[in-house]
Amino acid sequence: MTAKEASEIIRTRARGELAEELRCRVTEVERDPADWPDGYSWLDALEDVDGTDFGQLPA
Numbered sequence: 001m002t003a004k005e006a007s008e009i010i011r012t013r014a015r016g017e018l019a020e021e022l023r024c025r026v027t028e029v030e031r032d033p034a035d036w037p038d039g040y041s042w043l044d045a046l047e048d049v050d051g052t053d054f055g056q057l058p059a
Contacts, residue, residue: 022046022049022050025049026042026045026046026049
């Protein structure tokens with residue numbers, strides 16, 4: 001295995017772990033949307049969890 005292949009495996013695993021953590025956190029937040037402030041959506045929750053600014057994405 002080359003260093004490049006090993007590096008790609010490590011990055012892939014890290015992305016998978018981050019994706020799983022994010023999924024768990026979003027699931028946690030979505031459990032009781034009745035507690036969310038007015039106008040707060042699951043996209044807002046996702047922004048709070050991972051910092052993504054969905055307002056900056058192309059339409």
